[in-house]
Structure formats: structure tokens, C-alpha cells
Amino acid sequence: MTTALTILDEDGADALSLRMLAQRLGSSTATLYRHFENRADLVAQVVDRIIGEIEVDDEEPGATHWQPAVRAAAVSMFKVLSRHRNVAVLLTEQIPTGPNAAVYRERVLALLLAHGFPQSLAPRAYASLARYVLGFAMQLTADRAAKSRDEARTSAALHRIDATRFPATRALADFLPMPIEEEFAFGLDLLLAGLAQMRDQHAET
Amino acid sequence: MTTALTILDEDGADALSLRMLAQRLGSSTATLYRHFENRADLVAQVVDRIIGEIEVDDEEPGATHWQPAVRAAAVSMFKVLSRHRNVAVLLTEQIPTGPNAAVYRERVLALLLAHGFPQSLAPRAYASLARYVLGFAMQLTADRAAKSRDEARTSAALHRIDATRFPATRALADFLPMPIEEEFAFGLDLLLAGLAQMRDQHAET
DNA sequence: ACCTGAACACCGTTCAAGT
DNA sequence: ACCTGAACACCGTTCAAGT
Numbered sequence: 001m002t003t004a005l006t007i008l009d010e011d012g013a014d015a016l017s018l019r020m021l022a023q024r025l026g027s028s029t030a031t032l033y034r035h036f037e038n039r040a041d042l043v044a045q046v047v048d049r050i051i052g053e054i055e056v057d058d059e060e061p062g063a064t065h066w067q068p069a070v071r072a073a074a075v076s077m078f079k080v081l082s083r084h085r086n087v088a089v090l091l092t093e094q095i096p097t098g099p100n101a102a103v104y105r106e107r108v109l110a111l112l113l114a115h116g117f118p119q120s121l122a123p124r125a126y127a128s129l130a131r132y133v134l135g136f137a138m139q140l141t142a143d144r145a146a147k148s149r150d151e152a153r154t155s156a157a158l159h160r161i162d163a164t165r166f167p168a169t170r171a172l173a174d175f176l177p178m179p180i181e182e183e184f185a186f187g188l189d190l191l192l193a194g195l196a197q198m199r200d201q202h203a204e205t
Numbered sequence: 206m207t208t209a210l211t212i213l214d215e216d217g218a219d220a221l222s223l224r225m226l227a228q229r230l231g232s233s234t235a236t237l238y239r240h241f242e243n244r245a246d247l248v249a250q251v252v253d254r255i256i257g258e259i260e261v262d263d264e265e266p267g268a269t270h271w272q273p274a275v276r277a278a279a280v281s282m283f284k285v286l287s288r289h290r291n292v293a294v295l296l297t298e299q300i301p302t303g304p305n306a307a308v309y310r311e312r313v314l315a316l317l318l319a320h321g322f323p324q325s326l327a328p329r330a331y332a333s334l335a336r337y338v339l340g341f342a343m344q345l346t347a348d349r350a351a352k353s354r355d356e357a358r359t360s361a362a363l364h365r366i367d368a369t370r371f372p373a374t375r376a377l378a379d380f381l382p383m384p385i386e387e388e389f390a391f392g393l394d395l396l397l398a399g400l401a402q403m404r405d406q407h408a409e410t
Numbered sequence: 411a412c413c414t415g416a417a418c419a420c421c422g423t424t425c426a427a428g429t
Numbered sequence: 430a431c432c433t434g435a436a437c438a439c440c441g442t443t444c445a446a447g448t
Contacts, residue, residue, distance in 0.1 A: 014440095017439090017440065017441080018440085018441065018442085019439080019440070019441085027413085027414090028413070028414045028415075029414090029441080029442080030413070030414055030415085030442085030443075030444085031412085031413060031414070033442080033443085034412080034413085038441080038442080039441065039442090089297060092294060092297070092343050092344065092346065095344075102366070102371060102374070105374055106370070106371040106372075106373050106374045109373035109374055109377055110372070110373035113373050113376070113377075119376065119377060119380065120380070122373075122377060123377045123380040123383065124380075124383070124387075124388060124391045127383065127388045127391075127392075128388055128391055128392035128395060131340060131341055131344055131385075131388060131392070132337065132340065132392060134340060134344065135336060135337065135339060135340010135341060135343060135344065136336055136340060138297050138340060138343055139297065139300075139336055139339065139340065141297065157302065161307070165311070166307060166311040167311075167315070168311050168314035168315035168318050168327075169307070169310055169311045169314055171318070171324065172314055172318075172324060172327060172328045175324065175325065175327075175328040175329075178328065178329070178332065180336075182329075183329060183332045183333055183336060186329045186332075186333055187332075187333035187336070187337060187396065189399065190333060190395070190396045190398075190399030190400060190403070191392065191395045191396060191399060192399075193395075193398065193399040193402055193403075194394065194395030194396060194397075194398035194399045195395060197398055197402070198395070198398075219421095222420090222421065222422080223421085223422065223423085224420080224421070224422085232432085232433090233432070233433045233434075234422080234423080234433090235423085235424075235425085235432075235433055235434085236431085236432060236433070238423080238424085239431080239432085243422080243423080244422065244423090
């Protein structure tokens, strides 16, 4: 299992093959089928192990600041997925159903419910946030790969762009390829602002 | 090219292999290397063709309703990625740099700038929205795959969950696995609400 | 009972050899 | 000049044969 994690982190999602794992363990692929049902099962186990690294404050319900707590939960998930930068793609292949995933979901949902989100809102809030983080994390991988290929190429292409056909892009070329972490934080705050508004609207009625 | 698109739509992203394409065209893999630099190039061309299907209103700048226009641009992108449900994964493999991608970005940026978004805000707004849509679209594929395997399994698992350890999840089990399209619309409105707030704050100063 | 080499049906990519 | 069969180095998965 830790060998599998090492392969994923060091050599990427594609390298996490049964052959590679068997080789590193000094075993054979056929033997691995005794420990894992198939590649999907291997992936699921590695994924849940990583999800276990995500931190969520298990605070007393009733504290007044839900926004920092929820933000922290999202940021922690994003950080873990950034640390294991190759895991995001694997999360597309299979929606996590492991025990650690269940714990994470429970904690965040409890947080929302404890802070006055109605039952109709909390699951949607959770789903939006989780998918938001995952969506960004997936693109982090792609981003890193592109960057390692050619850091400035995209930026250069944007500056070379035809100003007549693409005036807006041209005007924003200096801002446009921005660190994905910044985009993540920006969008997360948009979501939280939107959620706060909805919660308060609900509280008024 | 249309053959490649057919393969992608009907048989999935994995099936879009050089061998498969060569076979369908009655040609050989080696010959395809005369038309495409490599698989990534083939993928890039198919991807940009699909991006060309996205609709963005090329309205006069100055109209008062930016929110519906931006929402429509995001929804159209989401719909196209849903129609070609296997393309999302390919967008992770390679960030789109084709001509159609450039046009889409230009239109949305122009829309934001025309409606009073400052230069510091517009690119971040665009980036957040684009990544939001893409992130969801990626999960749409995974979701569909999971569903075709077993529609009700996740829901059932959620209802079977230990109410002592997971009270919040349990309380929300009836709402929790919700149509991803609904989650998408919900989160999109959160983002737009957050953006409206930021734009107005900026206008005040 | 447990393990594994070898097989089967696939990949992307390259290249010598054919027309 | 253009095309391609065959090769090379990989996959996931299975199974007969070994210990």
C-alpha cells in the first residue's frame, strides 16, 4: 500500500499499474489479484488512504464562525490533493466510497447543519464545495504538467494574440495565466459569499 | 476527424486510440502520424472541434444584464461537455489552446469587461467560472459511469450508514445523491451571486 | 493452499521495407 | 513520395502448471 502510494506520488497515475507494483514488491501481477480485486480496487484503496490525510475541525457545534471552518475544510482537501498531485485524476475514475471519505463528508455536513443551514441547503452546499475542490485539483495536475513542459508558453501565446480579433483577451493578457491556487481561493470565497447570502435569506423567513 | 469524434462519443475516451481510428478509416497507425503529431495532437483537434459547439451571445456591450449572459455561456459549455460526455477527461490531459477555445474565452471576457468588471476582476471571474464548469463536467463522466453500473447503490449505501457515527450524513441521506445537473446549477448561482457582490463593492469605491 | 510464468488481447510509437 | 506490416516496449487480466 505505501509502495503503491510512492509509485503514484513519484511516477504518476499512469505508472500505478499492477505490473509496476508487482515489480517493486518483487512479486507478480497474478499474486496482486489476491490482494486487490482489480486495478480499480487498488486505486480505491490508495485514494481512501489519501483522503484520510484531509483535516476537518471536529469543533463543538454552536460556534459562530462557520465560514472559516468550511473554508479550512475545503482548503485542507485542496492541499492534500495538491500534495499528492497525481491523485485527482484517479478521483474521476472512481467516486470515493471508502471509510475516510465517509468521515470527511460527515464532518462537513455536521458543520453546516450545526450553523443553521437548513436540511434542504446543507447537502447542496456540501456537494458544490466538494466538486469545486475536486474540479480544481484535477486541473492542478494538468496545469503542473503543462508548466513543466513550458512555463511561459501560454503567457507568450496570449501576448502574441491578434488584438483586433481578441481585444479583451489582449487587454487582460498580463493577468490571465494566474497561479491556479489564486484562482482556487478566489472562487472559493465567491462560493462562500453566495452561501452566506442564501443562509441569511433563509434565516429571515 | 468526424470519425474520431464518433469514436469518442460512442466508445469513450479510451477507445479513441490510433489503432481504433486507423481501423475505422481502413488505414494504418503509421499513416495517421502523417496527419497527427501524436495522440495528444489528435486529442487536441477533436477537443477544439467540440469547443466550437459552445454558444456565447455576442451581444452589444452595454446591455444591463450580465448575469444571465454569463450564466448562459457557462451553461452552454456545460451542455456541450454533457452532450459529448467523454470529452471532459481529455480536457484534463491537455489544456485547450485551439482557435475555438480562444474565441470562447474572448467572448466571455469581453462580456465581463463591458459590464463594469474591473480589469483586476474579469480574468479571475472568467478563470473561476471556466474551471468550475470543467470540474463539474469531469465529474459528470465519472457519475454516468457509476450510475450505469448501479443506479441506486450509492443511495442505498448512504441509507445503510451507521447513524451513530454519521448522524449528519444519515439525516441528509434522502437529499444527498442528487442529480449533478442540479448541483451544477446551484453552485453556478452561488458563484454569480458572489461575483455580483464583488462587482458592486468595487463600483461603490 | 499459495504463487507465478506465460499467454491473450490490447496500447503508443517507430522504422525498415515495399509500392 | 507515400504507405504499411511488423516490431518494440508497454498495459489489465486470466489460467494452467508448478511448489
